[in-house]
Amino acid sequence: MFPDIPLSHVVIVSTLMFFIGVYGFMTRKNLFAILMSTELILNAVALNFVAFNYYLYPDKMQGLFFALFIIGIAAAEAAVAIAIIVAIYKNFRSVNVEDISQMKQ
Amino acid sequence: MKPVLFYVMAAIILLGSALTVSSRMILRAAVYLLFVLVATAGIYFLMDYTFLAASQLTLYAGGIIVLIIFAVMLTSGSGELQPKVGRTKAALAILASVAGTLTCLASYFAYNAFLPRTVPTDSSVRAIGAALVSTGQNGYMLPFEVISVLLLAAMIAAIIIARRDAES
Numbered sequence: 463m464f465p466d467i468p469l470s471h472v473v474i475v476s477t478l479m480f481f482i483g484v485y486g487f488m489t490r491k492n493l494f495a496i497l498m499s500t501e502l503i504l505n506a507v508a509l510n511f512v513a514f515n516y517y518l519y520p521d522k523m524q525g526l527f528f529a530l531f532i533i534g535i536a537a538a539e540a541a542v543a544i545a546i547i548v549a550i551y552k553n554f555r556s557v558n559v560e561d562i563s564q565m566k567q
Numbered sequence: 568m569k570p571v572l573f574y575v576m577a578a579i580i581l582l583g584s585a586l587t588v589s590s591r592m593i594l595r596a597a598v599y600l601l602f603v604l605v606a607t608a609g610i611y612f613l614m615d616y617t618f619l620a621a622s623q624l625t626l627y628a629g630g631i632i633v634l635i636i637f638a639v640m641l642t643s644g645s646g647e648l649q650p651k652v653g654r655t656k657a658a659l660a661i662l663a664s665v666a667g668t669l670t671c672l673a674s675y676f677a678y679n680a681f682l683p684r685t686v687p688t689d690s691s692v693r694a695i696g697a698a699l700v701s702t703g704q705n706g707y708m709l710p711f712e713v714i715s716v717l718l719l720a721a722m723i724a725a726i727i728i729a730r731r732d733a734e735s
Binding site: 466467468469470471472473474475477478479480481482483484485486488489490491492494495497498499501502505508509512513516517518519520521522523524526527529530531533534535536537538539540541542544545546547548549551557 | 569570573577580581584585587588589593596597600603604607610611614616619622623626627630631634635638639641642643649650652656657659660661663664665667668671672675676681682683684685686687688690694695698699705707710714717718720721722724725726728729
């Protein structure tokens with residue numbers, strides 16, 4: 463893969479994926495959709511780490527381990543987020559962020 | 568063959584991300600996200616990081632997506648259509664995203680000193696395992712132990728948060 467594809471192409475793909483995730487984070491109202499946008503953002507960051515590791519420091523494994531830990535933390539984050547969403551659904555019968563305004567006066 | 572594969576993966580990633588944030592059905596968005604994650608694992612395979620690609624497939628594609636789909640089925644169900652995004656809000660979000668993309672790419676291309684190299688590499692499972700339990704210079708013993716505590720805490724927290732209602 464190294465001589466055929468420049469690093470910039472991988473970086474362009476991961477940047478676009480990151481900002482598509484940011485767009486989803488800003489526009490979606492459903493809590494699950496917001497969670498999925500977060501996963502897109504985390505995935506783009508991991509891809510960026512791995513690409514820089516592969517192209518610039520192939521003899522080391524820092525980026526690889528960062529991506530591995532990002533995957534592990536994303537799993538923990540998704541588990542807690544889904545537990546919170548289920549608890550919210552029990553209380554409000556909705557997963558729409560606009561219906562959850564209990565603390566607003 | 569390999570460059571073609573990379574561009575196919577890149578196209579799947581970009582199309583899938585766009586559909587994930589724009590699809591009005593949550594279950595379909597989850598399936599598009601699955602495509603994105605599998606294509607990312609494909610790029611890791613092209614880079615010969617096979618262990619990372621396998622973790623991506625099992626944890627992300629196999630674990631998180633299944634968890635999300637289960638939770639969607641438990642709460643809102645599959646048939647509900649999400650409301651359309653308001654035009655002003657969509658325009659502002661697109662503006663912010665495009666500005667961010669241009670800023671990031673401009674700063675990448677302005678720093679023109681990246682030197683890609685080809686040196687013999689070793690990213691086998693044996694090397695990864697040795698680095699994970701090593702305390703030396705390129706060892707990851709401390710983060711490995713910390714993330715195990717984090718996963719335990721997340722597991723207990725998820726159970727307690729989800730069943731709080733049943734106790735009271």
